[in-house]
Amino acid sequence: LCAASEPPVTGTFVHSTPRAAVEILQNCVLGVDDKGKIAFIEKHQDVVSLSEIWGFETSDIKQLGQYEFLMPGMVDTHIHASQYSYAGTALDLPLLEWLNTYTFPVEAKYKDLDFANDVYTKVVRRTLKNGTTTACYFATIHTDASLLLGELADRFGQRALVGKVCMDCNSYPNVKPVVTPRFAPSCSSSLLSELGEIANNNKLHVQSHISETKEEVELVKTLFPGCKSYTDVYLKHNLLTDRTVMAHGCHLTDEELEIFRETGSAVSHCPNSNISICSGILNVRNVLNHKVKLGLGTDVAGGYSPSMLDAMRRTLDTSKALTIQDPQHKTLSFEEVFRLATLGGSEALSLDDQTGNFVVGKDFDALRVNVCVPDGPIDLFPGEGPKVRQSSY
Ligand code: GUN
Numbered sequence: 001l002c003a004a005s006e007p008p009v010t011g012t013f014v015h016s017t018p019r020a021a022v023e024i025l026q027n028c029v030l031g032v033d034d035k036g037k038i039a040f041i042e043k044h045q046d047v048v049s050l051s052e053i054w055g056f057e058t059s060d061i062k063q064l065g066q067y068e069f070l071m072p073g074m075v076d077t078h079i080h081a082s083q084y085s086y087a088g089t090a091l092d093l094p095l096l097e098w099l100n101t102y103t104f105p106v107e108a109k110y111k112d113l114d115f116a117n118d119v120y121t122k123v124v125r126r127t128l129k130n131g132t133t134t135a136c137y138f139a140t141i142h143t144d145a146s147l148l149l150g151e152l153a154d155r156f157g158q159r160a161l162v163g164k165v166c167m168d169c170n171s172y173p174n175v176k177p178v179v180t181p182r183f184a185p186s187c188s189s190s191l192l193s194e195l196g197e198i199a200n201n202n203k204l205h206v207q208s209h210i211s212e213t214k215e216e217v218e219l220v221k222t223l224f225p226g227c228k229s230y231t232d233v234y235l236k237h238n239l240l241t242d243r244t245v246m247a248h249g250c251h252l253t254d255e256e257l258e259i260f261r262e263t264g265s266a267v268s269h270c271p272n273s274n275i276s277i278c279s280g281i282l283n284v285r286n287v288l289n290h291k292v293k294l295g296l297g298t299d300v301a302g303g304y305s306p307s308m309l310d311a312m313r314r315t316l317d318t319s320k321a322l323t324i325q326d327p328q329h330k331t332l333s334f335e336e337v338f339r340l341a342t343l344g345g346s347e348a349l350s351l352d353d354q355t356g357n358f359v360v361g362k363d364f365d366a367l368r369v370n371v372c373v374p375d376g377p378i379d380l381f382p383g384e385g386p387k388v389r390q391s392s393y
């Protein structure tokens with residue numbers, strides 16, 4: 001639902017704020033200006049004065065159904081659009097062999113724009129269907145195919161960061177280039193330096209992978225002996241900025257997390273991938289305790305599902321697995337995970353001035369959820385109210 005000059009909507013809104021992991025706003029009315037920005041979100045009882053101020057007819061207001069609510073569109077902070085064609089297969093090898101055996105041969109096919117058009121159309125449509133209104137994509141080394149991915153995201157109405165698109169201006173307001181060194185083992189020091197310079201000179205986003213597996217961490221030590229840690233490699237090449245998002249980080253030390261916090265860089269947690277190719281288990285609680293920005297990612301096709309709802313469930317499962325191992329571990333709540341999938345993701349991508357929750361001035365970027373559609377996936381029981389703790393975290 002991406003509405004410019006649509007009539008106001010009234011009903012229930014569910015979103016996160018920095019103070020409350022889940023805030024339920026009942027009997028509210030939300031209006032959108034002609035630029036698609038949220039103009040107001042107020043109690044419904046004020047609707048008459050709102051209609052006078054904003055110049056709409058109260059009879060035009062769109063009423064959500066009894067079992068409906070609006071929530072912010074979800075943010076996938078890490079997804080390989082180019083790997084969607086084999087999602088759900090090829091999960092039998094560890095990362096470095098997996099890349100050589102399956103990933104690189106498929107990615108080479110993106111020099112063919114027809115192939116790229118087919119897969120990229122499908123991945124944009126599929127992720128939108130799953131509620132991902134913002135995606136941070138890895139494309140491939142092919143500039144034309146990467147541009148095509150940006151064009152498709154724009155055409156279907158998805159906000160996107162697309163790498164590799166090595167340019168410093170673009171014509172889509174909601175699609176931006178993101179500087180994308182694949183990861184330290186596949187980049188020379190001079191390539192990393194040049195990319196750091198491009199990112200900083202042009203104030204561009206940066207995305208890469210870090211500390212996904214122990215084997216990779218060891219490899220980076222031998223490839224960059226002058227660097228103190230994997231994080232230090234990116235730091236020394238000026239790639240850690242407040243517009244940087246690094247996928248995985250399963251094996252980052254506390255000292256490395258401290259560098260993330262100092263530079264304002266973010267972690268993309270991709271639990272389906274981490275489990276599917278046996279990479280590691282990220283302690284999200286520890287990352288959050290270090291005040292490092294964190295969003296969720298599907299990491300298709302290391303992760304086999306393009307669904308952010310799946311990423312949320314696996315984030316909870318992973319956190320519970322840590323609690324089984326150590327009862328002192330404070331398990332993530334589903335409310336916190338909801339926040340990570342929405343507001344947390346927008347912060348991780350430094351897009352929280354535009355999306356992530358229902359705040360006046362941000363884009364109206366919302367999912368309309370109906371928990372009572374005929375033949376839907378869940379059953380409702382009489383007298384059920386929301387079982388959500390309203391406390392802050
Ligand atoms: N590290 C470097 N490239 C990749 C990739 O394509 N997928 C994952 N999961 N990790 C990577």
Ligand code: ZN
Binds near residue numbers: 209
């Ligand atoms: Zn990845």
